[in-house]
Amino acid sequence: MTTYTVTLANRENAQYAVNDRRPLLEQLRKKGVDLPYGCEYGGCITCAAKLTDGKVDQRRQVALNNRQIDNGYVILCVARATCDITLEIGVESHGKLYRNPFLDPLEPHELKADIASPKGP
Numbered sequence: 001m002t003t004y005t006v007t008l009a010n011r012e013n014a015q016y017a018v019n020d021r022r023p024l025l026e027q028l029r030k031k032g033v034d035l036p037y038g039c040e041y042g043g044c045i046t047c048a049a050k051l052t053d054g055k056v057d058q059r060r061q062v063a064l065n066n067r068q069i070d071n072g073y074v075i076l077c078v079a080r081a082t083c084d085i086t087l088e089i090g091v092e093s094h095g096k097l098y099r100n101p102f103l104d105p106l107e108p109h110e111l112k113a114d115i116a117s118p119k120g121p
């Protein structure tokens, strides 16, 4: 088991030690971090956070599309740290999570399924 440091950029850079075995949501909540969550199996997107540095293994998530992944979103209830990471957490990190179809309509070439492709850790 390897231990990494999670820095919460929008919580005054608070730091927590986490292991690579258990999901980040579970570990951070046990340390007293207040985080939104719902299903806890990677399907509802409630626990999304923005990864601003480092990498996670979130192969088990099914909630995010490729645009959201490209914008740095990770699903904390299934994601495991694979190195030291920095996150923005909570609903205030969700600014780019959803697309406003009135402000940012899809282009014709985007009118297709945007299903996330599995990626390695």
Ligand code: FES
Residues within 6 Å of the ligand: 036, 037, 038, 039, 040, 041, 042, 043, 044, 045, 046, 047, 048, 063, 075, 076, 077, 078
């Ligand atoms: S709590 Fe539902 S996707 Fe994480």
